[in-house]
Structure formats: C-alpha cells, structure tokens
Amino acid sequence: MPSTNLTFADRDAHRAWLATQAALPAGFRVGCSSFEFMPREAPKLARMTLTLIALDAPTTSFAALFTRNAFPGAPILIGRKRLAEPALGAVIINNKISNVCAPGGVETSERICAAVGQQLGLPATQILPSSTGVIGWTLPADPIIHAVPATIAALAGGSVLPAAEGIVTTDLYPKVRRATVDGGSIVGIAKGAGMIEPNLATMLVYILTDIAVPRAELRQMLARAADASFNAISVDSDTSTSDTVVALSSGRVPFNDWGVFERGLHQVCRDLAEDIVRNGEGVRHVVRVTVRNAASLGLARALGKAVVNGPLFKCAVAGNDPNVGRLIQAIGKYVGAHAAGINLAKLSARMGGIEIFANGVFQLDPAKELALVAHMKQAELYASVPSNDGVFAAPINYPPHERAVELEIDLGNGAASAAVLGGDLTHEYVSENADYRS
Amino acid sequence: MPSTNLTFADRDAHRAWLATQAALPAGFRVGCSSFEFMPREAPKLARMTLTLIALDAPTTSFAALFTRNAFPGAPILIGRKRLAEPALGAVIINNKISNVCAPGGVETSERICAAVGQQLGLPATQILPSSTGVIGWTLPADPIIHAVPATIAALAGGSVLPAAEGIVTTDLYPKVRRATVDGGSIVGIAKGAGMIEPNLATMLVYILTDIAVPRAELRQMLARAADASFNAISVDSDTSTSDTVVALSSGRVPFNDWGVFERGLHQVCRDLAEDIVRNGEGVRHVVRVTVRNAASLGLARALGKAVVNGPLFKCAVAGNDPNVGRLIQAIGKYVGAHAAGINLAKLSARMGGIEIFANGVFQLDPAKELALVAHMKQAELYASVPSNDGVFAAPINYPPHERAVELEIDLGNGAASAAVLGGDLTHEYVSENADYRS
Numbered sequence: 001m002p003s004t005n006l007t008f009a010d011r012d013a014h015r016a017w018l019a020t021q022a023a024l025p026a027g028f029r030v031g032c033s034s035f036e037f038m039p040r041e042a043p044k045l046a047r048m049t050l051t052l053i054a055l056d057a058p059t060t061s062f063a064a065l066f067t068r069n070a071f072p073g074a075p076i077l078i079g080r081k082r083l084a085e086p087a088l089g090a091v092i093i094n095n096k097i098s099n100v101c102a103p104g105g106v107e108t109s110e111r112i113c114a115a116v117g118q119q120l121g122l123p124a125t126q127i128l129p130s131s132t133g134v135i136g137w138t139l140p141a142d143p144i145i146h147a148v149p150a151t152i153a154a155l156a157g158g159s160v161l162p163a164a165e166g167i168v169t170t171d172l173y174p175k176v177r178r179a180t181v182d183g184g185s186i187v188g189i190a191k192g193a194g195m196i197e198p199n200l201a202t203m204l205v206y207i208l209t210d211i212a213v214p215r216a217e218l219r220q221m222l223a224r225a226a227d228a229s230f231n232a233i234s235v236d237s238d239t240s241t242s243d244t245v246v247a248l249s250s251g252r253v254p255f256n257d258w259g260v261f262e263r264g265l266h267q268v269c270r271d272l273a274e275d276i277v278r279n280g281e282g283v284r285h286v287v288r289v290t291v292r293n294a295a296s297l298g299l300a301r302a303l304g305k306a307v308v309n310g311p312l313f314k315c316a317v318a319g320n321d322p323n324v325g326r327l328i329q330a331i332g333k334y335v336g337a338h339a340a341g342i343n344l345a346k347l348s349a350r351m352g353g354i355e356i357f358a359n360g361v362f363q364l365d366p367a368k369e370l371a372l373v374a375h376m377k378q379a380e381l382y383a384s385v386p387s388n389d390g391v392f393a394a395p396i397n398y399p400p401h402e403r404a405v406e407l408e409i410d411l412g413n414g415a416a417s418a419a420v421l422g423g424d425l426t427h428e429y430v431s432e433n434a435d436y437r438s
Numbered sequence: 439m440p441s442t443n444l445t446f447a448d449r450d451a452h453r454a455w456l457a458t459q460a461a462l463p464a465g466f467r468v469g470c471s472s473f474e475f476m477p478r479e480a481p482k483l484a485r486m487t488l489t490l491i492a493l494d495a496p497t498t499s500f501a502a503l504f505t506r507n508a509f510p511g512a513p514i515l516i517g518r519k520r521l522a523e524p525a526l527g528a529v530i531i532n533n534k535i536s537n538v539c540a541p542g543g544v545e546t547s548e549r550i551c552a553a554v555g556q557q558l559g560l561p562a563t564q565i566l567p568s569s570t571g572v573i574g575w576t577l578p579a580d581p582i583i584h585a586v587p588a589t590i591a592a593l594a595g596g597s598v599l600p601a602a603e604g605i606v607t608t609d610l611y612p613k614v615r616r617a618t619v620d621g622g623s624i625v626g627i628a629k630g631a632g633m634i635e636p637n638l639a640t641m642l643v644y645i646l647t648d649i650a651v652p653r654a655e656l657r658q659m660l661a662r663a664a665d666a667s668f669n670a671i672s673v674d675s676d677t678s679t680s681d682t683v684v685a686l687s688s689g690r691v692p693f694n695d696w697g698v699f700e701r702g703l704h705q706v707c708r709d710l711a712e713d714i715v716r717n718g719e720g721v722r723h724v725v726r727v728t729v730r731n732a733a734s735l736g737l738a739r740a741l742g743k744a745v746v747n748g749p750l751f752k753c754a755v756a757g758n759d760p761n762v763g764r765l766i767q768a769i770g771k772y773v774g775a776h777a778a779g780i781n782l783a784k785l786s787a788r789m790g791g792i793e794i795f796a797n798g799v800f801q802l803d804p805a806k807e808l809a810l811v812a813h814m815k816q817a818e819l820y821a822s823v824p825s826n827d828g829v830f831a832a833p834i835n836y837p838p839h840e841r842a843v844e845l846e847i848d849l850g851n852g853a854a855s856a857a858v859l860g861g862d863l864t865h866e867y868v869s870e871n872a873d874y875r876s
Contacts, residue, residue, distance in 0.1 A: 040803075041800075041802045041803060041804065041807065042804055042807050043804055067774070068774040068775060068778075069767065069770040069771050069774045070769070070770040070771075070772075070773035070774040070777075070778070070780070070782055071766050071767065071769065071770030071782070072770075098763075100763065100766070100767075101766060101795070101798060101799050101800055102799060102800060103799045103800075105799075134761075134763060135761075135763025135764065135766065135767055136761075136762055136763035136766070136800040136802060137763075137802075194750060195750055195764075195767065236749045236750060237747075237748075237749060238748055238749060238750045238764070238767060238768065238771060239767070239770075239771035239774065239775065240767065241763075241766075241767050241770055309675075310675075310676055311674045311675060311676060311749070311863075311867075311871075312632060312633055312674060312676045312871055315867070315868055315870075315871030315872045316871065316872070318868065318872045319871075319872030321872065323572075323573075323574075324574055325536075325538065325572060325573025325574035325575075326573065326633075326676070328509050328538070328539060328573065328574070328679075329507065329509065329538075329573055329633065329676060329677070329678065329679050330676065331508070331509065332507040332508040332509030332510075332677075332679055333507050333508075333676060333677035334508075335508035336505070336506040336507045336508040336677065337506060337677065339508075340506075340508070342508070344508055344509070357539070360539060361539050361540060361541045361543075362479075362539055362540060362541075362574040364479045364574060364575075365479060366479065366480060366481060369479065369480055384828070385828075386824060386827075386828025389824075390822070390823075390824025390828055390830065390865070392828065392865075425749075425868060426868060426872075427828070427830075427865050427868050427869070429749075429753070429868075430753055430756065430863060430864060430865050430867075430868055431865070432753075433749075433750055433753030433754065433757075434753045434754070434756045434757030434759065434864075
C-alpha cells in the first residue's frame with residue numbers, strides 16, 4: 001500500500017504537491033543544463049540533459065546498488081569501484097544515452113567525472129556517474145564536458161525538483177517522495193518508466209538525507225529497503241543494464257534512532273517504487289498482487305511476478321476484462337515450470353476483495369463479473385484515446401490517483417507473504433516502444 | 439529453417455496449397471459441426487465447433503504429450519489416464535471453452551467421451567477429449583452431446599482440412615503440414631495463436647500417420663520431435679493450461695525405416711511449430727534466434743527464449759527498429775538472473791547476417807542501421823493498419839511468406855546450439871487480448 005492515498009485533478013495540482021515533497025535536505029545542491037548533439041550511430045539531432053547532485057562537502061556515508069544484468073553499463077562498472085572510495089562529493093547524470101557496451105565507454109565516463117571533479121575541486125574518484133537512455137549508442141563526451149560549467153553554475157539548494165525533472169526520459173512526470181524523521185529528512189527522486197524489472201535496484205533512484213547515518217548501516221538499510229520496494233516491481237519484465245539506487249547522507253543532523261530512520265527509508269523507497277509503476281510506459285492500471293501463506297518469500301514474490309508479467313493477463317487488465325482464467329494460467333505456468341512440487345490444492349484468489357477461485361475451481365457468476373469490471377474501471381488511470389494515425393499516447397502528465405487492481409493469492413501452506421506491483425499491457429506501451437529512438 | 443520457402447499471393451492461393459497437404463492417411467476420417475450456446479458465467483450467445491478425428495479401427499499405437507502448467511485442464515487430466523489404455527479409437531475436440539478448473543470439469547468431459555463412444559460403438563476410455571478456449575468457463579455438456587450425432591454424420595475420409603478448420607479459435611488460418619515417407623504419410627494439424635510458450639507440447643496438435651509405428655517407438659520419437667519444435671517456440675511467453683500434442687497411427691502401411699519416419703515426423707512438427715508462430719496473435723514478424731557454441735542445450739534455448747520474450751525488443755521489431763541494445767539487454771537480464779557464472783566475453787551477435795556485437799562492444803554505424811531496417815521490413819508479414827476506432831486487426835488471413843528476422847548469437851565457449859522462434863509485440867496483439875471474450 002502507498003503511504004498516501006492521493007488524487008490530483010490536473011498537472012498543476014500535482015506540481016504543487018511535488019513542491020511540498022521537494023525541499024532538499026541540508027548540505028545538498030542540484031543543477032541541470034540541456035543541449036543538442038548528433039549521435040554517432042544514427043545521425044539525427046538529439047537532446048540531452050545533464051544533472052548534477054552535489055554535496056556541500058564530500059561524504060563518507062554513501063551507498064549504492066546496481067543492476068545484475070550481465071551487460072552492465074560503463075557507469076555501473078565505475079560505480080562498483082566507487083563504493084570502495086573513502087568519500088563521494090557529487091553524482092553526474094545524463095539521460096538519452098545509457099553508455100552500455102559502447103566502445104571506450106568507461107574511459108568516456110571517467111573523462112566526464114574528471115571534468116566535473118576538476119571544476120568542483122574534487123578528485124574524479126569522488127564523482128559517481130550515471131547514464132540512462134538508448135543502449136548501444138556512444139556517449140558524446142565533448143558536448144557533455146562542454147556543458148559541465150553551465151551545470152555547475154545552475155547548482156542551487158532549496159528544491160530537488162530540477163534534478164527530478166532533469167533525469168527523466170520517457171517518464172510522464174517527475175517523481176519525488178520524502179519522509180521527515182529524527183529532526184532531518186529523507187528525500188528521494190526516481191527515473192524510470194520502461195525496461196523495469198529491477199534485479200537488485202531500479203533504473204535511477206537518488207535518495208538524499210541530512211541525517212548522519214554511518215556508511216555501513218546506510219548500506220545495509222538501503223539493501224533491505226530496495227529488496228522490499230524496487231525489487232518487487234515490474235513494468236515490463238525487462239531488466240535494465242543501468243539500474244542504480246544511490247543514497248547519500250550529508251551528515252548534518254545527528255542520527256538518533258535506527259528504527260525511525262529505516263522506516264522512513266522504506267517508506268520513501270516503497271512510494272517511489274509505486275510511482276515508477278504508476279508512471280510505467282503505457283501503464284493504465286497498476287496491479288498489486290499480494291501473495292500470502294506461501295512456503296517461502298522467494299515463492300511468494302515469484303508468483304506475484306508471474307502474474308504481473310503474464311502478457312495475456314496484462315492485456316485483459318488493459319481492457320477492464322476480468323479474464324481471471326489468465327491469472328490462474330500465469331500461476332500454473334510458473335509452478336509447472338519452476339516449482340513443480342508445490343501443493344496448490346488450498347490456493348484461493350480474490351480480486352478487488354471478491355473471491356474468484358477456491359477449492360481447485362473458479363468461483364464465477366455474472367454478478368461477480370460485473371463487480372470485477374467495476375473494480376478494474378475504478379483503478380484505471382486514464383482512458384485510451386488513439387490519435388488519427390492509430391498512435392496511442394497517454395493523455396495525462398500527472399498521476400490522477402493511487403488506486404490499483406488488487407489481487408490476493410492465498411496459498412494456504414506456509415507463512416511467507418509478499419506484495420508485487422506491476423502494470424497492464426496497452427497500446428500506449430506498444431506505441432512508445434515500437435519506435436522509441438525516432 | 440522451414441522445410442519450404444513458400445509465398446502466397448492471397449487466401450485462395452494458400453487454400454489451394456493447403457489442399458495439397460491435407461490428404462488424410464489411410465484409416466482416418468474427420469468431421470465437424472457447429473452450434474450456438476449460452477455460457478453459464480457470462481450469458482452472451484457464443485459459437486462452438488465440435489471436431490471428431492476417428493480411426494476406422496482402434497489403434498494401440500498412439501502417443502500424447504501434455505502441458506506442464508500446474509493447473510491443467512480437465513481433458514489433460516483425462517488424457518494422461520488414456521495413455522495407459524490399450525487402444526484409442528477417436529479424438530473429440532471443442533473450441534471456445536477450455537474446461538480448466540471449472541466445477542465438475544472432468545465429469546463433463548467423460549460424459550462427452552461416453553456419448554461419442556456409445557455412438558461409435560467404443561468404450562469411453564477409447565475416446566480422447568480436447569478443449570481449447572476461455573479458461574474458467576464451464577463446458578456446456580448438453581449442447582455438445584446434442585451435437586455429437588451431426589459430428590459423426592459428417593465424418594469423411596480424403597482431407598484433414600475440415601478438422602484443421604474446426605479446431606481454431608483466434609487463428610487467422612488453418613495449419614496443415616505433411617511428410618510422405620516409407621510408402622505412407624504423416625499429416626499434422628495445429629491450433630494455436632496466443633498463450634503460446636509450450637512446456638512439453640503446444641496448444642492442440644494432431645499428427646496422423648498410416649505407417650505402422652509401434653506405440654513405444656512412436657512415443658519416444660514424438661517426445662524428441664516436440665522438444666525440438668513446439669518446445670522451442672514462444673508467441674507471448676504464456677504457457678497454456680491445455681497444450682496437447684497427439685500422434686495416432688492407423689497401422690495401414692508397414693514400418694520399414696525408423697530414421698526416415700523420424701525425420702518426417704520432425705519436419706512436420708517443425709513446420710507446424712513455425713506455422714503457429716507465424717500465425718501467432720498479432721505477429722507481424724517471426725523472429726528466429728539461433729544460439730551457437732553454448733555450454734549446454736538448456737542455456738542455448740533459454741537465451742533464445744529470453745530474446746524472443748523480451749517485450750521491449752519485441753516492440754522494436756514491430757516497429758522495424760533495429761534497437762539491438764534491447765537484444766543485448768535481454769541476454770544480460772537472463773544471464774544476470776539465472777546463469778551468473780557464464781562468460782560472455784566471446785559473445786558475438788548478427789542480425790540478418792550483419793555483425794552487431796563483438797568483443798564486448800556494439801558494432802554499429804548508420805549504414806548498418808539502414809541495412810538492418812531493410813532486413814526487418816523484408817521479414818514483415820503485413821503492415822499495421824488501425825481502423826477508425828483505434829482497434830488493430832491483421833488485414834490478411836493467409837501467410838504471405840516464410841521469411842523471419844534472423845538473429846545469430848555465438849557464445850564462443852561450448853558446443854551446443856538451438857534455434858528458437860518467436861514473434862514481435864504489436865498493437866494487433868493488444869487489440870486481440872484486451873477484450874478477447876467480448
């Protein structure tokens with residue numbers, strides 16, 4: 001469940017609420033600048049935004065989690081080395097090109113870190129690079145380095161919103177969440193809309209806090225929070241080569257209570273993870289699958305993922321069609337292929353609180369069908385409207401509500417439970433991804 | 439590769455070719471009848487076709503493979519028992535409702551078998567039932583039993599085409615393939631367009647031969663042929679609850695050469711599997727991934743499946759967009775999550791014969807981009823045309839050609855290879871599945 005139950009009438013109302021979330025913790029500044037450039041592989045003018053998150057003084061207290069995709073981007077390879085550095089002073093982020101398996105990719109990212117560090121008076125090893133966008137293209141080093149002075153000149157305290165807006169690609173709106181704890185605050189921003197089934201971390205998430213959490217504890221708490229949030233979502237089952245979650249502490253506010261801090265961190269991560277799904281590419285319904293009484297946490301989460309990744313069930317949700325046969329198919333597919341010994345005899349399932357399966361058989365009738373359709377329509381974020389050429393795009397750029405299609409699966413033979421978030425599969429997803437680069 | 443390289447100008451040309459494939463082996467007759475009925479769960483008139491495949495005399499030589507989905511349909515549960523029977527005399531198939539986890543499903547299917555058996559002068563245990571269609575609905579026993587006499591009256595030898603047409607649901611066209619071997623023939627028909635990632639067998643496939651292959655050998659050869667054909671395809675990664683492959687021998691032609699028969703059986707299975715993908719729901723491009731020099735057959739096939747099931751790559755193919763970054767992402771996702779020890783340093787990849795990845799980096803330039811686009815367009819089965827209301831449907835009902843988007847992945851550190859077939863992800867798939875039941 002989200003920690004809030006918000007509804008927004010329009011984009012202005014959403015932006016006004018974002019402003020209430022965006023106050024930067026003490027000790028941080030953010031800045032952005034944008035420019036046009038010509039990609040090497042497909043020469044057609046493209047636009048890139050460079051975003052800088054800078055600490056007023058380098059910190060020893062930083063944590064980061066990276067994708068487990070076996071073809072990680074150059075910034076991931078560098079970031080893993082940065083974890084061993086004594087301190088970190090800034091994060092430099094570009095969108096449009098993700099710098100994955102591009103010739104000379106690591107060298108290019110290091111050159112950019114060196115340029116940023118030089119102008120901030122820091123060694124390159126204290127700069128963490130991040131990139132997101134097209135996989136396979138080469139990062140344009142010279143235009144980026146040329147834009148560094150303007151980015152540094154734009155640095156300002158007060159609000160994280162410029163950074164939340166600077167890092168987006170196909171996102172419909174910026175994502176900012178905060179928790180106020182212990183006399184300080186935790187503020188997180190996230191970028192991500194497609195290629196989202198994080199394996200250890202999600203696309204790009206930056207969490208800033210002024211609370212003085214020591215490095216070791218921050219890393220442990222971040223890993224636990226990411227596992228219960230970003231690792232429990234899937235927009236489209238694709239795991240990015242660039243997934244990154246970074247947490248930085250400026251250490252300005254004394255650290256008192258681990259429990260309070262960790263609860264705040266979990267809340268910010270869960271809310272951001274849900275925002276990522278709600279803003280997922282083409283997502284018109286968020287689907288929450290709560291699996292209960294499973295033999296293990298791994299099984300509970302795997303069954304949840306099997307449901308939210310089943311393309312036929314996802315299409316049915318898009319059409320407000322309670323085709324719950326596809327839900328049972330998705331569970332049976334996973335168990336048949338990966339957990340053949342599991343006893344499903346006690347499985348029961350509910351959708352919107354309505355029992356649809358029990359004692360090995362479906363529990364359906366025309367009245368339930370109508371109630372299930374009503375539940376799905378109530379969770380729809382927007383109606384699908386094709387343009388004249390048949391291309392579908394989301395008509396809104398703010399999240400109208402936080403409701404979800406609620407599925408409950410009770411296995412009845414264990415004590416583990418997990419909640420997994422996913423989205424439907426829509427024309428908007430296909431339109432967005434059939435020719436993303438053009 | 440298909441055993442043919444056919445092109446068809448229109449539906450009539452395709453049907454004329456089907457007729458050349460459809461001659462029934464000696465000892466078989468097929469018949470169909472259709473009727474309307476009111477489903478219990480969502481009362482709205484629906485149409486069902488009942489198809490009967492009958493042997494002139496019951497045979498001891500029959501084989502069947504069934505889905506590994508953990509929620510198998512009632513006909514699957516019955517079919518597994520039939521495998522132990524001494525003989526089989528007929529197969530009774532309905533479309534529209536798949537009879538999965540419906541109250542009293544097994545009893546209903548057995549009642550239908552008994553009715554068919556009684557009118558054919560056979561025990562119910564010699565009748566194999568098959569059902570395909572909506573999961574969760576109840577099979578209408580009385581209308582089906584009422585239609586049995588008309589179905590039996592329609593039984594005729596000569597052509598398998600009425601059965602190939604009778605078993606379809608969302609298929610665009612019937613699928614028939616044959617091999618002539620050893621003085622006899624092997625003729626197969628297939629039904630399947632969505633919920634296709636078979637795990638041991640595919641949706642509904644019936645293979646008829648007049649060659650007198652003993653039961654044990656037929657079962658072994660069918661398992662091997664299905665593993666290399668139906669188990670190596672995926673339309674949408676969803677594994678049906680009803681997948682069934684049946685092989686029946688009428689024993690009319692003496693069996694001479696196992697090698698010749700098995701090659702013919704493999705050819706029929708491979709061609710039908712490729713037909714199923716080519717006719718997959720919304721499929722506008724068939725994608726063939728050939729993985730070479732892998733450490734194991736399992737790894738080779740898993741990587742091929744990871745590519746053809748990656749929704750972002752599938753969308754790129756739909757748009758004739760050579761976004762090969764998503765191809766590498768899909769491989770890296772699988773290896774990162776399931777095969778973390780694999781060395782990918784020697785991986786190279788080609789698309790349409792053009793090298794796109796080698797030595798750890800992409801090998802791309804604008805000229806290659808144009809050549810890749812040309813390869814994808816050449817493999818496109820039809821152009822996408824939305825109607826006025828934004829609903830997309832395939833404008834053709836015949837397979838215009840047998841070309842595919844050809845991907846080659848060379849892992850460079852093993853001796854195993856596998857070819858996997860899949861399709862793109864299109865507006866037509868979403869349109870077809872967002873409200874399939876209405």
